[in-house]
Amino acid sequence: MVVRTVRVxxxxxxxxxxxxxxxxxxxxIDPGDDADAILRQLKAAGLTCxxxxxxxxxxxHIAANKELAEATGATIAIGQEDALSLEDPTRNLSRALGxxxxxxxxxxxxxxxxxxxxxxxxxxxxxxLHTPGHTPGSISLLAEGAVFSGDTVFASGGIGRTxxxxxxxxxxxxxxxxxxxxxxxxxxxxxxxxxxxTIGRERGGLCR
Numbered sequence: 352m353v354v355r356t357v358r359v360x361x362x363x364x365x366x367x368x369x370x371x372x373x374x375x376x377x378x379x380i381d382p383g384d385d386a387d388a389i390l391r392q393l394k395a396a397g398l399t400c401x402x403x404x405x406x407x408x409x410x411x412h413i414a415a416n417k418e419l420a421e422a423t424g425a426t427i428a429i430g431q432e433d434a435l436s437l438e439d440p441t442r443n444l445s446r447a448l449g450x451x452x453x454x455x456x457x458x459x460x461x462x463x464x465x466x467x468x469x470x471x472x473x474x475x476x477x478x479x480l481h482t483p484g485h486t487p488g489s490i491s492l493l494a495e496g497a498v499f500s501g502d503t504v505f506a507s508g509g510i511g512r513t514x515x516x517x518x519x520x521x522x523x524x525x526x527x528x529x530x531x532x533x534x535x536x537x538x539x540x541x542x543x544x545x546x547x548x549t550i551g552r553e554r555g556g557l558c559r
Contacts, residue, residue, distance in 0.1 A: 484523020
């Protein structure tokens with residue numbers, strides 16, 4: 352599995368390119384801005400984007416969906432409870448952020464994701480974990496030895512904000528405890544912002 356990180360946008364969102372070394376197909380996770388930079392990284396890695404997956408519907412994770420989908424023909428997928436955020440600048444926070452986001456929206460999703468769905472890119476498989484709390488439709492994506500956690504958890508004991516519309520601290524902590532902390536200690540965590548970490552490093556700080 353090839354993993355490349357592209358830090359995009361004013362909020363430093365981690366956009367991940369997850370590719371198959373054999374087929375050279377890739378899934379792009381959270382293209383939050385700077386479509387040109389993402390396309391350059393795909394070209395440099397010799398990868399073709401087949402799917403775009405948003406871990407949730409906030410603007411800093413979806414803003415480059417349209418440009419990237421138009422350039423590559425990739426499908427767009429998101430957790431079903433966050434689907435309306437793609438086309439609604441109030442729900443995706445872009446209206447509230449004003450000049451930072453300019454009321455950006457995305458095309459509608461081609462695929463709505465639920466717990467247990469599998470996404471394939473050549474030999475790479477990403478399993479959908481429904482991890483609500485930051486938003487109702489937040490998902491994490493489990494690969495062999497790694498999890499892409501969106502804004503559910505971050506390095507150094509960080510967790511996603513729950514003060515946005517639809518957020519719930521209780522749901523977030525339940526998601527962390529029941530979906531993420533059950534993973535092996537050496538599972539690499541690729542969060543939506545900041546450096547990568549492991550479940551083992553974060554276990555103490557994330558337990559209630």
